[in-house]
Amino acid sequence: MLLQFPTANSEVDLDKTYDAVVIGSGAAGGMAAHVLTSHGLKVLLLEAGKNQDTSKILHSMQWPYDHPRRGKMPPDYHALTTNEYNFRQAPYAQNSPYKKVTSYVQGWGGSDYSKTLVVDEKEHPYTGTRYAWVRSRAVGGKTNIWGRLALRLSDYDFKAKTHDGYGQDWPISYADVAPYYDRVDFYLGVSGHPENLPEMPDGKFQRPLKLNYSSLHLRGTLKGMGRMLTPYRAGVATDGLKHNKYRSRCYGRGACNRHVGGCDIHAAFDSPTGLIRPAMDTGNLTMRPNSTVYEVTVDRKTGKASGVSFLDSDTRKSYQAKAKVVVLAASTLESARLMLLSKSSLYPNGIGNSSGHVGHNFCEHVMGPSVAGIMKEQIGKPRTLDDGRPGGFYVPRFRNLKDRQPNFVRGYGFEGGAGCGMVPGTAFTSSGFGEEYKKHVRDYAGATIEMGAFGEVLARYENYVEVDSNVKDAWGVPVLRFNYRFGDNEKKMAADMAVTAREMFEAAKFEIVSVTSDVLPEGWSIHELGTARMGDDPKTSVLNQFQQSHDVKNLFVVDGSSHVSASCQNPTWTIMALCWRSCDYLADQLNRGQI
Amino acid sequence: MENGLNRRDLLTLLSAAAFTRLQLTAAEPNNPLFFTAQEFALLDLLTDLIIPTDAHSPGAHDAGVAAYIDRTVAESFRPEEKNSWRAGLASIDELAQHTHGSSFLKAGKQKQVALLTKLAAVEWRPETEPEKFFTQLKQTTAFAYYSSSIGIHQDIDYKGNVILQEFVGYDAT
16 A cells, blocks of 8 residues: 655745644654644645655565575664663764764664665764663654553552652543543554453553463462463554554564564554554644744734744754644654743743752653573474464563562563564574584574563663763754663562563473573663653653643644653553643644643 | 755765675685785684574575675774674684684584584673684674575565565454
């Protein structure tokens, strides 16, 4: 199916005042476009990157031997390695001889297909403390290649301070968001098995994924320990969606795990087919890709936002777009950057930043600790189809729910998988050579099981980004400087992750192959959150509960920057549920003349 | 922008043509792209010792592993990478000369296996030049073999990358 967006940039009318201009076209921007256009508002969507049709570039089912480099990027492309983040100073791509340098994700197998979806680090530098920042500038942003884990947060997250005394509660509770999670589930499709867990509420699930034998065995073991293993809750339409002609149902091809991600039949949610294209069909949406926004403009008389200034990403020519409401959805860090860049006499610290909190309380997930094992009964068994589904399993948080850990607050979950992939991991971990090695690879390939943790990084004021006006990106826009480090709570939590990972595999009688407690560099989770948090108090928060600026009533920030705490559950579904709720409010307020 | 589709189609066609050309010029054993005939013979033998033909499936030679490595090294961007392969192969020969008094190729199967056994014993903590090269060679051979058609279909008998109406596996109960 061809996805040719009908609007050419030259046809975009910049003389007219749109009801809303939305900056960014990923999960948040796509959702804002969907909800606002469904209310009949005329929306201009600006995206810095180009329109790329993943139906045509991902080649989800291509065999590695049918690709000249077995799926690897061209030799003059380079993906940053863990060591480069660990031992070098940002900007990491500075003086690199390579033609294009990407963040670490392209180092994974099959990365040639998605290499155009991520930014060239040489054009997009940043400075400061170590951070593995993964960015996509393309229509749909990171949703084109996201990991698909679609989880709900609970009041253990929204009311976390009430529960453990740390940080701030969100200005909303689960009951406020639940109806919007339902809408996201129905509109976009989510696969899951109901478990009735208060810490990770069930959704309106489509057909659940199945489990491999060893995963099912571990599920049984964990039940006995008062823990849970549930099939991967994937943001994938396993039964299809009758209301969306741009997306197929899932056919278990398993391609989403082999490549960096992405689905060329769009069974996995992506913003272009799930949200933007249907929004365009309403006739209310105008999209201009290739538009690098660098400032939110202000009407000096009213103090309200009047629109945005942007550069054509190719010609570098500057343009203005006018709108009644400005909706930032450029990603947690880019939206904060835009607010900080939008300085004026009225807003000397950046627009919407009278609290001084923009860029602060930056949080995410800490990763690294993991376990790998072998289920002995599976060694040498006839081959089974182990990866024909969009994910393996998930072990939800079990720490600091009923218990109180002495060393750390909050918790972590595990993502895991088991069995034989297309290129088995045992090829690289089996010792020796010759017939014995070859047999070992084959016999153990189906017996492997592994899982790795994602833990909540505490939101702390002292973890922040700011604008570094000494360094500019390829478009002349000042870049971000990171002042961000994992703290003591994260380190102690990571140590506990390795302990419980081993404990669970030992309880399941798996043979342990490896356990690591090493923490990966900051940024690895690609779950940046919290740089413009919501709250009831304008002195300590940037946005109200509807992601509306306390200072500027017609400015909304609908991406992950609004999150008050990181939870340990993956954020995309929550970003979209909150955005839907806020855009309903926005449309209502605009219709009543309140904005 | 108005010609976006046509331009993209053209690019796809061009890159398809480039693909075909690359595949046509892929190394034949007698005509390697980077290695000398002598080096290629050594590389081919080493990879086939690491993953030999057995009763279950063909090995690295039949899977064209050396040809794949030759192509990769030939187009590699960094001169250090090319050098490391050339120097690595030479270090194996040097070791064979030192230990057995002949080149690796002429050492005979028994001595060849004995030499690799020594190198493999320290593959997770290599120190000397030939030890480090063995680890690099083995990991590369593993990738090249297990991502080949023979590796995926004949050896591993991989069942996936197919269209399924229903997921396979066990229900979470």
